Amino acid sequence: MRPRPAPAAGVPGAGRASGGADVAGAACWGLRAGPPRPGAAAEKSPARRPHRLVARPYVLKDVMSKHSADRSQSATNSTLRHGWWRDAVIYQIYPRSFADSNADGMGDLEGIRARLGYLRDLGVDAVWLSPFYASPQADAGYDVADYRTVDPMFGSLRDADALVRRSHELGLRVIVDLVPNHSSDKHDWFRRALEEGPGSPMRERYWFRDGRGRDGELPPNDWESVFGGSAWSRVPDGQWYLHLFAAEQPDFNWEHPAVADEFRTVLRFWLDIGVDGFRVDVAHGLVKAHGLPDVGSKDQVSMLGNKPMPFFDQEGVHEIYRGWRRILEEYSGDRVLVAEAWTPSVERTALYVRPDEMHQAFNFQYLTTYWDAAELREIIDLSLGSMRPVGATTTWVLSNHDVTRHSTRYANPPGLGVQLRTAGDVELGFRRARAASLLMLALPGSAYVYQxxxxxLPDVVDLPDEARQDPSFFRADGQEGFRDGCRVPLPWTVDGPSYGFGAGAGWLPQPSDWGKFSVQAQNGVPGSTLELYRTALRLRKEHPALGAGDSVQWLESPAGVLIFRRLAGPREAFVCTANTTGAPVRVPAEGEVLLTSDGSEIAVADGLAEIPADVTVWWTQR
Structure with missing residues (x-):
């Protein structure tokens, strides 16, 4: 057996060696260099992989019929249950960075399927897959060229079916990303729109408009792209088209009936294959205000603004999701819709999960809240109070593929946003992240865990600029768009060309110390972060008070500390204590200690327990 390095990075106190942010070159910087992007030094935007469209099978009768036959039996043999999402722990997989089965540097569906046992043993209830559809990869798959084909980079439709079936055999649900706000500029509709010219029916499926100014040389309005710059690009015939994100991602016109028809077909296609639900990308952006009015302000680029925008959160989106909900209810097996809706408030988010619309919506207000007891209590109360009237459960999330990992965010001072390029106090961030994770997993509702x-794992904040591929980084001249740091391929082993991610280098370079964070380095090691999560998820299943319900009972606590109780019938209660301060605090001992985020023993004297700085404790009362 290969000896593990000591101590493992996932164990408190191990820390991570900081990279030299000012040192040029991957070799000096200490990275395992991935495949270089062609022409990276001269480009203003990342290289785009040549688009490869493959013919779709006419039907998938053999795949779908087999899945339908297996579906009821797999549900019977698994832990699948009615209303499963209400207290589920859902694991987000970013496919290109999870596991590479064929040594091409990109993760793929077969790599995921081969690692499903790891996720079952971790204790999650479902997986959510970021896009794997046919795409030129201008925005890592969120620019879709064909919604009913798997990109050859990730595999095939048969691979997708095999992944879904194996997941169900292991008792795991499968949620897939759906990107309905925009397509790729290589989508057949958009290509035809360019070919057919102004006034053509195909152009009406997108937002083509004449420009302003004497010769139409100015954009139709003042909208800005989330990725920076104007939200409009001009085509050779003089018209402009709308793209709230990259120019390669033209927005659909959801006022056109063909768009709605297409996505109803797409939903049924993947439901027939057997997926358990959809995470809807930019769910708040599909409908634009009538007439596409100017914003009249330069402060409009943020996805999570505090004021209404004519391109986000319009009332018309809700009728779309009511129709989608009716489609899902045609299918057995408790299928779900999850909204990625960056709204100005939790109250606005609650509108997306009314009984006839979606089942869940991401709680981005919680994600953006800093590690501070008063702020956390406020957003917890607001979240629970907003979802309760509509009968929905709250979701909790700390990290995803679009934000700096919470270990690194908490290592930095508050107020810096959710995309950072500084490592901060690495050990402090690591300690706070473990505590924040236990707090999140103690709250009622559903929790999302990012791979x-x-x-x-910390964010890889010092990636060389020439290795970056986030289009927003290039549109903002390197001043914004640091999402690549949370997308670096996972480490599975302590060494190897890509630390077990694949047989060769990955698509993004990995730090030279990545192996100490690996599954191999932490597996079975008491106190490691991996074992902390495994224990927490096991306890969450064993104790009914964890996850279920829609409320918490706050107990008296000193400043900087959260203490709440969750009831599990007349004979058992669960208590969570979170110290968000930088010093130990003494609080009432709340029963028997179940788990501590730092693995420490809690000292109790005269009925008082000393909780270390930045530590969360779970207690049980009988």
């Missing part, structure tokens, strides 16, 4: 957070 690698169970390993304590």
């Amino acid at each position: 690698g957070e169970e390993l304590g």
Whole structure:
């Protein structure tokens, strides 16, 4: 057996060696260099992989019929249950960075299927897959060229079916990303729109408009792209088209009936294959205000603004999701819709999960709240109070593929946003992240875990600029768009060309110390972050008070500390204590200690327990 390095990075106190942010070159910087992007030094935007469209099978009768036959039996043999999402722990997989089965540097569906046992043993209830559809990859798959084909980079439709079936055999649900706000500029509709010219029916499926100014040389309005710059691009015939994100991602016109028809077909296609639900990308953006009015302000680029925008959160989106909900209810097996809706408030988010619309919506207000007891209590109360009237459960999330990992965010001072390029106090961030994770998993509702957070991964903040591929980084001249740091391929082993991610280098370079965070380094190691997550998820299943319900009972606590009780019938209660301060605090001992985020023993004297700085404790009362 290969000896593990000591101590493992996932164990408190191990820390991570900081990279030299000012040192040029991957070799000096200490990275395992991935495949270089062609022409990276001269480009203003990342290289785009040549688009490869493959013919779709006419039907998938053999695949779908087999899945339908297996579906009821797999549900019977698994832990699948009615209303499963209400207290589920859902694991987000970013496919290109999870596991590479064919040594091409990109993760793929077969790599995921081969690692499903790891996720079952971790204790999650479902997986959510970021896009794997046919795409030129201008925005890592969120620019879809064909919604009913798997990109050859990730595999095939048969691979997708095999992944879904194996997941169900292991008792795991499968949620897939759906991107309905925009397509790729290589989508057949958009290509035809360019070919057919102004006034053509195909152009009406997108937002083509004449420009302003004497010769139409100015954009139709003042809208800005989330990725920076104007939200409009001009085509050779003089018209402009709308893209709230990259120019390669033209927005659909959801006022056109063909768009709605297409996505109803797409939903049924994947439901027939057997997926358990959809995470709807930019769910708040599909409908634009009538007439596409100017914003009249330069402060409009943020996805999570505090004021209404004519391109986000319009009332018309809700009728779309009511129709989608009716489609899902045609299918057995408790299928779900999850909204990625960056709204100005939790109250606005609650509108997306009314009984006839979606089942869940991401709680981005919680994600953006800093590690501070008063702020956390406020957003917890607001979240629970907003979802309760509509009968929905709250979701809790700390990290995802679009934000700096919470280990690194908490290592930095508050107020810096959710995309950072500074490592901060690495050990402090690591400690706070473990505590924040236990707090999140103690709250009622559903929790989302982003791949690698169970390993304590920090963000790779010092990626060389020439290795970056986030289009927003290039549109903002390197001043914004640092999402690549949370997308670096996972480490599975302590060494190897890509630390077990694949047989060769990955698509993004990995730090030279990545192996100490690996699954191999932490597996079975008491106190490691991996074992902390495994224990927490096991306890969450064993104790009914964890996850279920829609409320918490706050107990008296000193400043900087959260203490709440969750009831599990007349004979058992669960208590969570979270110290968000930088010093130990003495609080009432709340029963028998179940788990501590730092693995420490809690000293109790005269009925008082000393809780270390930045530590969360779970207690049980009988």
